[in-house]
Every structure is written in structure tokens, then in C-alpha cells.
Amino acid sequence: MRLSEVILRLGHRRWFATAGRLLMPLDRRLIRLTGGRLSVTGWRTAPPTLLLTTRGRTSGRLRERPLLYAWDGDAYVVIGSNWGQAGHPAWSGNLLADPAATVTIAGQTTAVRATLLEGAERDRVWPQLLRVWPAYRDYDARSGRTLRIFRLEPVRRGG
Known part of the structure; x- marks a missing residue:
């Protein structure tokens, strides 16, 4: 069994979500230091990961968070699963307050601009996200809330 298959199977476990939350700061540093070549979850076998930078809605400081993503045309789609916790992740509130962000x-x-997806648009990208990380279905059921899904559209400069 490949590492990617093991990771996808373990993603459904509560203890894995807890470990993921604890490893997030290390993952963020590793992605930054290696230019995205390495992540805590592995090399090329890991689900696609980006580093999202938002501006804190309260502090105004830049905040980085590694997130799994799916492609939607030329845009990225990310989900505020927060590992199945009851509350929304802070980065999703930051995007609601200021949709300007960057992805690395x-x-x-x-540079990207975030749009919260709802209704039919949200339903359309949900299967794409489940292909990247099937455990999102468990996180959705466990959280007791509607997971926020954002489309991150690259900002076109000039022209």
C-alpha cells in the first residue's frame, strides 16, 4: 500500500485529526522552507497542498495556513473543515472579512480573490474535494455545521 493510500485511510480517524492540528505549525514551516516540495504528510504521494496567506480580521497580521486543495478550472478550491471541529477555522473568517489573499x-x-461557494456551486465542487480528501465527509458529519468552501481565483494583473 502506498503512503498516499495510508494517509487517505487514516484521515477518517479522530486521532488523525488531532495529530493533524498539532502538526499544522510544523507543516507550515516545512512547506515554506522547502518551497512546497515537502510537507509533513510526505512528498509527491501527499494530497495537493497550498499555503494560504490571509490578513487577520482582528489583528491585521498576515496568517499562513497549509490547506489541501482541488482545481476548479484555473482556480483553487479549499474547504474550512477544521478537522471536523464545531467551529469554523480562523482563516475562513479572515477570507469573509477580506477576500484578498495569496496562495503558495x-x-x-x-494573489487570489476568495469567493464563498453556496448552493449549486458548492454542490458542484464537493465531489472534487472528496476525491482529494474523502475524510471531508466525516468532518462534515462530525462538525455539526456547514463547512465553508471557497473558490480562490487568481488575480489578473494589468491588461
């Missing part, structure tokens, strides 16, 4: 993938940083 493999050392390349791109």
Missing part, C-alpha cells in the same frame, strides 16, 4: 504552491506565490 511549489514556491510560486499567486
